[in-house]
Amino acid sequence: MSTTGHESWKDQAEQAAAGAAPDPDQLNPPAAPSGADEGTSAGISAFNQATEQARSAAGEASEAAAEAHAAASEATTAAEDARTAATSRVEEAVPAATPVPVPATATVSAPVDTGETVPLKSMKVGMAVTNSGGKFFFGLARLLLGWVFLWAFLDKLFGLGKATPSDRSWINGGSPTDGYLSNVGGPFKSFFNSMAGQGWADWLFMIGLAGIGAALILGIGMWIAAIGGTVLLVFMWMASLPLSSNPFLDEHLIYAVVLLGLAFVRGGDYLGLGKPWARTGLVRTLPFLR
Structure with a gap:
């Protein structure tokens, strides 16, 4: 038997064996994903997305609060400056009031026992x-x-x-x-x-x-x-x-x-x-x- 014939026979045997062996993909097909696994994956994805949105909103709120605080501080400073300026203008426009002297003949109320005038509501007898x-x-x-x-x-x-x-x-x-x-x-x-x-x-x-x-x-x-x-x-x-x-x-x-x-x-x-x-x-x- 020639070498060529021998190899032809060998090739034919290998091909026959290959045709007779089952396909591995057919023996172990990939498992189909279940409904529970799909729901879990979707929930995790939604949770992650909501967390990112919340973080983003919190950051925006923090920035807005900082801006409002800065604006309030500026407004307070402006009000203090305006009050100081108004007080200065009033003090410059109105001279200091001088105390009014009390006449020497003025009388001051005293206790009843001294015989001086007292308010009627303070009198007990007489x-x-x-x-x-x-x-x-x-x-x-x-x-x-x-x-x-x-x-x-x-x-x-x-x-x-x-x-x-x-x-x-x-x-x-x-x-x-x-x-x-x-x-x-x-x-x-x-x-x-x-x-x-x-x-x-x-x-x-x-x-x-x-x-x-x-x-x-x-x-x-x-x-x-x-x-x-x-x-x-x-x-x-x-x-x-x-x-x-x-x-x-x-x-x-x-x-x-x-x-x-x-x-x-x-x-x-x-x-x-x-x-x-x-x-x-x-x-x-x-x-x-x-």
Whole structure:
């Protein structure tokens, strides 16, 4: 057998073997991608794309904020410059104000106890008089009225001979109310006649005269003296009715009005002991005793 024939036979055998062997690609075909793998890949891709977009937007926002901050700083600086310039122009245009001197006669409000004027809302009981002449005459009126009450008490107690004889004095057994109230006429006759000579009426009458007179002369307890004195004077006015010299007015009503006026203007502070009395602990605790 020739070499050529041998090689031809060999080639034919190899070709036959190759035709009989299966194709590797046919034996192991590439696996087809599943639906889950495709969804995962698409999600990752979308996430990466969104992240990039977010980073880009954040960078743009940061740049915008920086620009806004710079603009605000510039605006603040400009406003400060404008305010400084305006202040300088005002100071140049308007001269410095000179203080206005206070007149030497100006008065300054002071506490009530000093007798100076105070606002009405700050007053607790009574008012104050500022004029020196007014202070003197209010004090003098209080002293004179106090003496009217105190003298009536002394005269009826000791029988000093002016309105009460000695033998009819209270210390000699006389009644301070009998002679006066037993002779009362007018519309209140029966009321006053029933009290004449009564022991309780004598004591109340004498205590009232002494207490009111002492309070007025000393300038203490002005409100109690004014109220008690007004009640006593009104009773005496009622006992005097009908009046012979006037339809309704006599000195008893005038005295009552003056008493109340002295209490309202703190009459005890003038020519009296009203101020030191007001500073005592008793009066601070019980202001109506002033």
